[in-house]
Amino acid sequence: DTGVSQNPRHKITKRGQNVTFRCDPISEHNRLYWYRQTLGQGPEFLTYFQNEAQLEKSRLLSDRFSAERPKGSFSTLEIQRTEQGDSAMYLCASSLGAASTGELFFGEGSRLTVL
Amino acid sequence: KNQVEQSPQSLIILEGKNCTLQCNYTVSPFSNLRWYKQDTGRGPVSLTIMTFSENTKSNGRYTATLDADTKQSSLHITASQLSDSASYICVVSAEQAGTALIFGKGTTLSVSS
Numbered sequence: 001d002t003g004v005s006q007n008p009r010h011k012i013t014k015r016g017q018n019v020t021f022r023c024d025p026i027s028e029h030n031r032l033y034w035y036r037q038t039l040g041q042g043p044e045f046l047t048y049f050q051n052e053a054q055l056e057k058s059r060l061l062s063d064r065f066s067a068e069r070p071k072g073s074f075s076t077l078e079i080q081r082t083e084q085g086d087s088a089m090y091l092c093a094s095s096l097g098a099a100s101t102g103e104l105f106f107g108e109g110s111r112l113t114v115l
Numbered sequence: 116k117n118q119v120e121q122s123p124q125s126l127i128i129l130e131g132k133n134c135t136l137q138c139n140y141t142v143s144p145f146s147n148l149r150w151y152k153q154d155t156g157r158g159p160v161s162l163t164i165m166t167f168s169e170n171t172k173s174n175g176r177y178t179a180t181l182d183a184d185t186k187q188s189s190l191h192i193t194a195s196q197l198s199d200s201a202s203y204i205c206v207v208s209a210e211q212a213g214t215a216l217i218f219g220k221g222t223t224l225s226v227s228s
Contacts (some may be wrong), residue, residue: 004158042119042204043159077228091158098217100146100208106158 004107006092012113013082020078021110032075033099034067035091035108036060043091047111048099049075082114117142119207119219127225131218132195136222138188138205146208146215150179150190153202153221162190162203 005024013019025032029050035043046065047057051072061067064082069075079086089109095102122137123176140148147166151159163172163179165188171180176193192199209215 006158042206042220044218045175055154061150089156093158102214103164104149106151106160108158109156113158 003091003106004094006107006110008050008110009108010111010113013115014115016052016081017085018078018080019082019112020076021090021092021112023075023077023092023094023107025092026096026105027073029094029096029105030072030095030100031095032069033093033095033104034075034077035093037089037091038087040063046077046090079112082112084114087112117137117207117209117217119217120221121203121205121219123222124220125223125225127227128195130195130197130226130228134192134195135202136190136192136205137225138190138207138219140205140207141187141215142186142207142217144209145183147188148179148181148188149206149208150177150188151204151206154202155202159204175196192224195224197201197226197228200224200226206214 033048035047037043041055045058047067049069053112064080067077093104095104097106119140128134149164150162153159164179178191181188202223204221205219207217
């Protein structure tokens with residue numbers, strides 16, 4: 001297993017378009033997390049899944065954002081009607097067990113630029 | 116409010132020199148503290164993770180210390196290399212269910228030859 005995989009790595013879109021990012025976690029990890037990171041800041045939590053259940057969502061996750069993990073394996077993060085403020089790096093991470101106590105592994109991120 | 120503060124914000128050192136990065140936190144109840152290295156445009160990679168009972172942990176040329184009484188941690192890099200140029204992020208975990216990870220903003224280290 002090669003770790004957490006994210007694609008696309010880069011996405012440039014026009015304001016108002018929809019975009020979708022995919023994350024493939026480490027295969028035996030039951031927990032999956034999405035974070036957003038802007039320049040000069042640490043990652044900010046968006047949402048997390050335990051298996052297929054979405055257990056927690058940040059207030060940062062507006063109605064335009066939706067995340068799924070339909071079979072408890074890969075996950076998608078969709079942003080509808082993108083705005084320039086959505087430009088950021090979107091990081092996915094996975095863990096076996098709670099991230100608060102165990103190791104958290106990050107993917108390489110998907111960088112979104114909204115023009 | 117749970118917070119993680121890192122200093123300095125940025126640092127420039129010459130190759131071969133040592134440096135120390137600082138992390139102060141106000142997170143309660145504390146579970147563990149981690150240091151991540153993040154190369155530009157890449158995802159963070161774990162360097163160390165320390166629980167309340169550990170006060171030092173090494174990973175090659177990286178040594179992290181933790182003082183749970185003063186709620187301070189440091190990351191010491193020995194004999195720096197150009198490849199150490201990155202952002203170093205301190206993350207503190209609170210003892211609670213779910214995601215309870217509080218991220219610092221990171222220290223950007225530039226190693227020059």
